[in-house]
Amino acid sequence: MRLPGTRYQEHGWEQVRKLLGQCSLAALAHTGHAVLLDADREAALADYVDAVARVLHASGRRGALLGNSYGDTVLELALSLVYELQARPGDWAVLCAAVQAEHARMGPFWEAPGGDALLRKKFNDLYAVLRDKVDSDNYQAACGRPCSPNRMYAYRMLDTAYAEVARLLFGWREHRAQVGAILGRTIEAEPIEARRLRGVADCRAEWILRWSETLEALKGTPGPLHTRSKRFASLKTSPEKIQAMLGEIGEYEALSANGERAWLQDANDAGAWLEDYWRVLDESAQGSTPGPDQILEARQDALDQADAVVEEEAPADMRAPVLDAVLARQVSLPPRYLEMAAAAQDGGSWAVRTMAGDSLPVRLAVYLKLFGPFDDSYPAEWLDPATGELPTMGQLALLDGVSQPTLRKRRDAAIARLEAGMKEDG
Known part of the structure; x- marks a missing residue:
């Protein structure tokens, strides 16, 4: 979603959210979790901001990703929100109060199994609220209309x-x-x-x-x-x-x-x-x-968990089929869907030869765009049993391990090559 003045309402927010949660936990590992229990919240906030800013600057490839359609990177958006937090100590106080309440009930919960996830969620909630405050202020400045x-x-x-x-x-x-x-x-x-x-x-x-x-x-x-x-x-x-x-x-x-x-x-x-x-x-x-922030989180987390399953549980020579099965399950497709769909395509066709360098999800996205979700020429192995049609762009993006905008770009590039080849042959 785009609105005047806003920078955090697009799909890139998911990467900003994940980076802030990950780096906040890493920063606390250096400063100590006691900073969240410190009675001097102003000093505690300053320590947290310094620590998390250092970790963010070292975030590498994830920080360099594009965070919105205006050209801001994930790192730039995350840092801006951290510095905004320093200017809004009331939001930090809310986070500390929530952590202190959990600590009073459970003790150092971040040390228990699943404790990191609970603490990360509290930071996610903090920044989701702060994001809307920042974007609503910027919207008002851009439009001159009130917006809470x-x-x-x-x-x-x-x-x-x-x-x-x-x-x-x-x-x-x-x-x-x-x-x-x-x-x-x-x-x-x-x-x-x-x-x-x-x-x-x-x-x-x-x-x-x-x-x-x-x-x-x-x-x-x-x-x-x-x-x-x-x-x-x-x-x-x-x-x-x-x-x-x-x-x-x-x-x-x-x-x-x-x-x-x-x-x-x-x-x-x-x-x-x-x-x-x-x-x-x-x-x-x-x-x-x-x-709506909470909505796409599970989808991204599912991919992260799939990667973890493949890395930790599957032997090296079995990782590809295991990943196939895990991702297929996440998108409600049959196990070994990619393997069976690849085997069913006509390897000798001109279109397949032209798209030989593209992944199977990209090829299926091309057919989805050109011929629609169902065509009599589609092998049964390509179809989602639940709908009798090709998987959606959302399913194909998950199978390819990329975002939908990236899948669309690769699909459109493949279509352009097909059209160029047809003109040459014509």
Whole structure:
């Protein structure tokens, strides 16, 4: 999602979040965890900032990654947020209070199994809140319009909700009943709304409201606009506000699009949001709704865990098939999917020879783009048994171990080579 003045709302945030969590734990290993229990919080914050800044500067390749579509690197974004924290000691005080409460209950919990993960989550929560404060301030400066951190959170929720609605409309055959509920009519053929939906600005507020309403019947848990949380209270009965916010997101994304569209969100991206929505939904009496930040974390962590399984448990000569099985399981595909799909392709075809240097997920992404999710020429081994179609771009990106923007770039490069070869032959 792009909004004027914001720098932390795009997919690059995932790498910033992971880097800040990783480097915070490394910094505490040098300063000692007692810094979080220090009564002199101002001095403790200064010690933490100095330590984590040194670790961040040594972050290497991850820090050099692009963090957003404006050219900021992951390291630059992470450092900016750390220095912003020093200017907002109240947020540090909240973190220390949470750590002290856990310490009073469990002792030095960071030394227990899983303790590092719990501490890292507290830092993740700290920086997620701080991020929205920074971006909402910058939005106000850029637009001259008021924007609270809670409103920034609501923008992100609506952007993610739109992407999920788009995913359902494009996959209407598999989600016929839910799409009918969203559109308010029985669906017998492809809805015209799916063909007309080109971006978030085309989405209608009532679709978002009905989508949220459908979630309790499908999953047994209320959607973000139907919890008892006060976070979205101003939107629940104000479709005109929802429509205006959707329009604003779409307008700025259109204005700031960079031609290659590498940072625009595919409809399939929201699948990760919804998959983890049910797990992380706060079931407290307040019925609060988790932020979209928590949504993609599990997906990335799953890849990290897959790498760990391959490194630690598989013999060297078995790592490729084990990784195949682990990744296939993560994306709900049959074990040995990549192996079977590769064996099923026509190795003698001109297209396969032209794309010989590309990975199988890239080749499948090419077919998905050129011929659609289903074609009679596709071998059965290429298809996802759950849908009878090719895997989605999200699934293929996970199988290839790359981000969706990277997969799109590689797919488009392969298509360009095919087109060039056809012109030469013609």
